[in-house]
Amino acid sequence: MRKHRLVWPLLVLALLLLFNLIYxxxxxxxxxxxxxxxxxxxxxxxFGSPLILVAIGMxxxxxxxxxxxxxxxxxxxxxxxxxxxxxxxSDPNSLISVLSAVGLALVLSAALGLWNGFLVSxxxxxxxxxxxxxxxxxxxxxxxxxxxQIITVQSSKYQYLGAGxxxxxxxxxxxxxxxxxxxxxxxxxxxxxxxxxxxxxxxTASRLAGVRSRTVTLxxxxxxxxxxxxxxxxxxxxxxxxxxxxxxxxxxxxxxLAVVVGGTSLNGGRFHLAGTLVGALIIQTLTTTxxxxxxxxxxxxxxxxxVVLAVCLIQSDQFRAALGGKRKPGTPAAAKSGxxxxx
Amino acid sequence: xxxxxxxxxxxxTFPGVKAxxxxxxxxxxxxxxxxxxxxxxxxxxxxxxxxxxxxADQGLVxxxxxxxxxxxxxxxxxxxxxxxxxxxxxxxxLSVAENIYIxxxxxxxxxxxxxxMNRNAERLLKERLHLDIDVTRPLESYSVAVxxxxxxxxxxxxxxxxxxxxEPTSSLDxxxxxxxxxxxxxxxxxxxxxxxxTHFLDQVYEISDRITILRGGEFMGEYLVxxxxxxxxxxxxxxxxxxxxxxxxxxxxxxxxxxxxxxxNAAGLGxxxxxxxxxxxxxxxxxxxxxxxxxxxxxxxxxxxxxADRHDQGSLQMAGSGGSIHSPRQAIDxxxxxCSENRKKEGIIDDLTVRENIVLALQAAKGWFRAIPRKCQExxxxxxxxxxxxxxxxxxxxxRNLSGxxxxxxxxxxxxxxxxxxxxxxEPTRGIDIGAKTEIQKLVLTLAEKGMSxxxxxxELEEVLRVSDRIAVLRDRRKVKEMSGAEMNQQxxxxxxxxxxxx
Numbered sequence: 001m002r003k004h005r006l007v008w009p010l011l012v013l014a015l016l017l018l019f020n021l022i023y024x025x026x027x028x029x030x031x032x033x034x035x036x037x038x039x040x041x042x043x044x045x046x047f048g049s050p051l052i053l054v055a056i057g058m059x060x061x062x063x064x065x066x067x068x069x070x071x072x073x074x075x076x077x078x079x080x081x082x083x084x085x086x087x088x089x090s091d092p093n094s095l096i097s098v099l100s101a102v103g104l105a106l107v108l109s110a111a112l113g114l115w116n117g118f119l120v121s122x123x124x125x126x127x128x129x130x131x132x133x134x135x136x137x138x139x140x141x142x143x144x145x146x147x148x149q150i151i152t153v154q155s156s157k158y159q160y161l162g163a164g165x166x167x168x169x170x171x172x173x174x175x176x177x178x179x180x181x182x183x184x185x186x187x188x189x190x191x192x193x194x195x196x197x198x199x200x201x202x203x204t205a206s207r208l209a210g211v212r213s214r215t216v217t218l219x220x221x222x223x224x225x226x227x228x229x230x231x232x233x234x235x236x237x238x239x240x241x242x243x244x245x246x247x248x249x250x251x252x253x254x255x256x257l258a259v260v261v262g263g264t265s266l267n268g269g270r271f272h273l274a275g276t277l278v279g280a281l282i283i284q285t286l287t288t289t290x291x292x293x294x295x296x297x298x299x300x301x302x303x304x305x306x307v308v309l310a311v312c313l314i315q316s317d318q319f320r321a322a323l324g325g326k327r328k329p330g331t332p333a334a335a336k337s338g339x340x341x342x343x
Numbered sequence: 344x345x346x347x348x349x350x351x352x353x354x355x356t357f358p359g360v361k362a363x364x365x366x367x368x369x370x371x372x373x374x375x376x377x378x379x380x381x382x383x384x385x386x387x388x389x390x391x392x393x394x395x396x397x398x399a400d401q402g403l404v405x406x407x408x409x410x411x412x413x414x415x416x417x418x419x420x421x422x423x424x425x426x427x428x429x430x431x432x433x434x435x436x437l438s439v440a441e442n443i444y445i446x447x448x449x450x451x452x453x454x455x456x457x458x459x460m461n462r463n464a465e466r467l468l469k470e471r472l473h474l475d476i477d478v479t480r481p482l483e484s485y486s487v488a489v490x491x492x493x494x495x496x497x498x499x500x501x502x503x504x505x506x507x508x509x510e511p512t513s514s515l516d517x518x519x520x521x522x523x524x525x526x527x528x529x530x531x532x533x534x535x536x537x538x539x540x541t542h543f544l545d546q547v548y549e550i551s552d553r554i555t556i557l558r559g560g561e562f563m564g565e566y567l568v569x570x571x572x573x574x575x576x577x578x579x580x581x582x583x584x585x586x587x588x589x590x591x592x593x594x595x596x597x598x599x600x601x602x603x604x605x606x607x608n609a610a611g612l613g614x615x616x617x618x619x620x621x622x623x624x625x626x627x628x629x630x631x632x633x634x635x636x637x638x639x640x641x642x643x644x645x646x647x648x649x650x651a652d653r654h655d656q657g658s659l660q661m662a663g664s665g666g667s668i669h670s671p672r673q674a675i676d677x678x679x680x681x682c683s684e685n686r687k688k689e690g691i692i693d694d695l696t697v698r699e700n701i702v703l704a705l706q707a708a709k710g711w712f713r714a715i716p717r718k719c720q721e722x723x724x725x726x727x728x729x730x731x732x733x734x735x736x737x738x739x740x741x742x743r744n745l746s747g748x749x750x751x752x753x754x755x756x757x758x759x760x761x762x763x764x765x766x767x768x769x770e771p772t773r774g775i776d777i778g779a780k781t782e783i784q785k786l787v788l789t790l791a792e793k794g795m796s797x798x799x800x801x802x803e804l805e806e807v808l809r810v811s812d813r814i815a816v817l818r819d820r821r822k823v824k825e826m827s828g829a830e831m832n833q834q835x836x837x838x839x840x841x842x843x844x845x846x
Contacts, residue, residue: 191706191714194695198703201694208651208689209757210675210707269694 005263008315009278012261016285023293036165040288048284049172050075050231052277054251055258056183057113057227059276060220062259065200065268066120066127068221071228071255073138074109075248078229079236080145081105083153092155101158106229112138113225117218135252142244152241162237172234179227184273193271196220200268258283261311282311345408347372347536348393348424348505353402355388357744360735362388363399366562368555370505375527375537377547377568380557381580381776383734383746386540389557390507394419394426406504425498429510429774433494435483440464442482443497467496471533472526488519492526499530506530507538510774512546516636524550542776544573556580577777603627604662606796607679607765609648611657618643620656621822623815625765625798630791632811633800634836640820641800642684645767648798649681650674661764675708680758684770684800686747690754693743697733698724700742700753705760727756732782748779755783759790766790767798772806784810804833816840 020027020040030039054071061068085101086092112134119130164171187193198206199213207213231251236242260266261282262275286307290300313319348370355363363385370376380386391397393404395413404411406422413419416426433442440461449456449463461478468474472492482490491511498506508527512520527537527550539551547554547568554571556563556579563579606627613620618640625631633641646652648659650668659668661677668674674681683689692700701724706715715723724738731752735745742753751771758766768787772780787797787810801807807814813827816839824839 189714191709191711194699194703194706195711197695198692198699202688202692205683205689205692206703208649208671208681208683209692209704210672211703212672212707216711 005272006275006278009262009275009282009311012311012314013278013282013285016282016289020285020289020292023289032168035168037168040292042170044281044284044288045173045176046170047288048280049170049176050234050248051251051254051258051284052176052280053179053227053231053234054255055262055276055280056179056273057224058252058255059259059262059264059271059273060183060187060196061127061224062256062264062266063196063200063268063271064217064220065203066217066221067131067256067266068113068116068224068228069128069131069252070112070116070134070138071224071231072248072251073135073142074112074225074228075232075235075251076142076242076244076246077112077138077145078105078109078232079242079247080142080151080244081108082158082233083151083236083242084145086153086155086158087151092153093157095157098155098157102161102233105233106226109229109232110222110226113222113228114218116225117221120221121214121217139245142242142247144244146242146244148244150241150243154240158237159240160237162234162239172238175230175234179230180273180277183223187271187273192216192219197269197271200271254283255280257308261308261315263315283308344371346370347407349403349405349408350389350393351403351405353389353392353404354400355385355392355397356400360560362560363392364560364562366402366557366560367565368562369565370536370538371553372504372536373531373534374552375531375539375550376553376555377539377541377551378555378557379547379576379580380563381748381778383559383749384557384580384776385560386557387509387746388560390426390509390538390540394424394507420501420503423502423504424507425501425503425505426507426509427491427494427498427511433482433490433497436481438479439468439476439482439485439493440478442493443467443478443500447501463500464496467500468493471499471530472496473529486519488515488522491515491523495526499535503535505536505538507540509540510542511539512541512543520546542774544576547576548573580777603629603794606662607648607660608662609657609659612647612654612659613656614643614647614652614654615656617652617820618647619821623648623822625796627764627796628791628794629813630787630797630799630811632807632814633798633817634804634807634814635817635840636802639817639840640822641817642769643820644817644822645681645769645798645800648674648765649679649767651681651683672707675704675761675763678762678764679767680704680761680763680765681767682751682754682758682769682771684773686750686754686774691742691750693741695742696739697728697742697745697753698738701727701738701756701760704757708761723760724756727759731756731786748775751775751783752779755786763795765796765798767800769800770802771799772801772803780806804836808833808836 027040030037030042054075058068058071082101082105085104086097089097091097116131116134119125119133120127160171162172166174187196195211195216198209198211199216203213232248235247258279259276260279262272262277262279264271264275286304290303295303346369350366350368353363353366366385366389368389378386378389388397392399395415395418398414411422413422434445437445443464444460449459464478468476468478472495474489474492476485476489482493495506511523515523531537541547551568553565553567554576555565556576558580604627605624607625609621609623611620611622621644633644635641643652647654650670650673653669664677666673668677692703698720702715702720709715721738728736728738733749733752742750745753755771771783784806787799791797799807799810808831813825814831814836815822816824816836818840826835
């Protein structure tokens with residue numbers, strides 16, 4: 001069943017890549033320069049890394065029946081915090097100052113996630129409102145940290161995180177691989193995944209079955225914050241600067257899209273991390289494609305919207321059935337897709 | 344006379360299950376026709392085919408002689424087929440009148456004519472249902488029984504020719520059932536055809552004219568009520584398992600067991616606005632029944648014991664432990680298990696498989712880090728599927744695809760896996776067919792023999808009397824009486840429930 005769900009997202013990704021191949025035949029060519037691999041595919045993986053990280057955290061939050069709108073702001077805060085620390089350090093290039101800056105930024109991001117989780121699970125605020133608070137306030141916090149300026153840092157060690165190469169591949173790919181592996185192991189090799197799905201599907205029933213639903217919610221939101229923080233570090237390190245105002249803007253929407261395109265329902269319950277990975281790659285490939293094709297900037301968002309709509313429709317069993325001329329309203333299969341059928 | 348509705352040769356297959364095999368169903372104007380069958384017999388599927396929720400693979404549906412094809416409940420309504428479900432699906436925060444007319448409000452110049460709507464609603468309720476209530480108040484301010492009548496009024500306002508009542512009585516008390524039946528009789532006289540689904544045999548014989556029986560998706564026959572003795576009906580519904588009913592131990596045997604050591608002691612336990620303080624002791628291996636009308640505080644009492652609601656008065660202790668119980672987690676750690684009466688909302692987790700539903704409570708007790716290996720989970724699931732006779736026996740099936748009775752068994756399995764000392768069962772047999780009901784009752788007795796204590800809550804008095812060693816009676820959110828042994832008989836309990844003076 002789970003493999004079956006990946007079919008449509010993978011198909012869409014393949015179609016996008018095929019389009020690129022036809023449009024520019026050297027799309028898949030990878031060149032070696034200075035012992036590093038370069039090429040469009042590598043770029044997609046590299047530039048898509050922050051989005052994948054954010055989307056992984058978002059998947060788990062959505063699985064609990066919640067949503068986290070604050071990830072974009074957390075991305076900005078984490079970058080700002082790390083850059084501020086490094087720029088203040090006596091030696092911005094020392095390993096200790098970079099590590100402590102990174103550590104501090106990550107702890108702060110996890111704490112911000114915890115705050116969201118606290119509002120949702122203890123105070124009982126609806127997730128969309130609770131995280132909206134930090135989405136708005138977070139931009140302010142990020143600008144406070146950077147003092148309204150763009151902080152630029154000169155640290156080759158920090159730069160390595162988002163722009164460095166390891167084993168001739170961008171280092172950020174390894175960060176993503178590690179986080180994805182950790183998230184998969186945590187949810188599938190422990191009982192955390194079962195608890196998250198149970199809480200997301202039926203909170204009351206889960207509580208009565210003895211699941212500590214509040215703790216699960218807290219853990220998931222802080223993990224999401226942590227993921228956003230890491231994405232912020234990759235982004236700011238890539239450009240060696242922190243922009244409190246613009247960094248991570250619209251990330252929450254792209255991440256939610258990636259999750260939905262990947263087959264996880266916004267209603268909560270079953271989640272698919274691999275689907276999210278493919279979903280995020282679809283979004284990133286789409287962005288790259290739009291730039292490459294040279295779509296006029298004023299209509300890029302419209303093109304993106306059309307493609308995303310098509311992806312969502314193609315995943316809806318109801319829509320496909322309607323296309324095929326067969327109508328089966330209300331069949332259980334219709335509820336499987338990430339898109340909630342009109343009911 | 345021509346039937347108003349005629350379904351013939353209906354087939355419906357779901358992946359892996361033949362839900363309906365060549366089923367026929369006729370409904371005449373001015374009759375109440377009971378559709379009978381165990382859980383999984385295909386009653387719900389047949390109704391869903393009729394109301395356009397599912398499309399039949401094969402077969403013909405005719406209304407007044409003309410074939411019809413409906414693709415959605417809306418289309419069914421337009422064709423004159425309306426349904427009132429067991430769980431009322433109206434909007435609790437809208438007014439009564441709005442609920443009746445939502446979707447077909449009286450308009451003039453694009454504006455809803457509120458006054459006319461309220462007036463019509465009032466007249467409809469008064470004339471056809473003898474219900475004199477304020478139609479501008481929100482639906483939720485009325486009891487479930489009244490809400491049910493309002494749902495019927497809504498169906499009538501769409502000028503239904505066929506009214507489907509899907510287990511309308513399962514959450515009503517005796518007097519409310521009588522009120523509903525009076526209305527059904529009146530509607531019948533007015534020529535309405537009523538399809539009635541219920542699990543209560545008494546009610547079938549009281550109200551119906553005709554019975555159609557399904558078993559395992561097959562049509563077992565159509566009978567006039569006065570030509571079908573009860574025992575024959577039951578044997579047609581459950582097939583050859585009839586002997587099972589007879590070998591059931593009598594209550595005399597059941598209460599012959601000696602009581603073990605004190606297990607749970609509730610002293611002056613209560614919660615403001617929920618239940619008055621009460622004392623209750625439960626011993627090891629004892630089955631304590633809770634009897635009382637709906638809303639008498641049975642569920643509230645159980646929820647306090649489990650910590651699902653926090654008590655604010657008195658104390659609650661399990662033998663051999665010091666702490667009081669304030670949350671489900673604490674209760675589970677103390678060895679208490681609780682099967683809620685609200686199976687859909689507080690029991691099953693629909694997105695998960697049968698296996699995941701079974702291991703959930705055990706896994707929650709172990710904590711997130713000590714995952715039960717997949718293989719072990721499968722073994723546990725298969726063991727209990729076999730033990731409790733759960734159909735279908737595939738542990739990877741999603742639980743929402745199971746029938747109500749089998750979902751209930753999965754929930755029982757969930758708790759049995761945790762090997763509790765005290766099992767609280769709130770209406771474990773509600774909405775379940777006779778076969779599964781007997782199985783669950785027998786299981787309760789077996790568990791008690793093995794030393795487990797059970798708190799058994801049920802609206803059905805006979806059932807409580809049959810399984811319990813001791814019965815506590817509740818009335819108006821207060822524990823009024825406790826009885827055991829010889830004084831435990833139907834009349835005594837009824838008297839305590841009713842609260843009248845001894846005659």
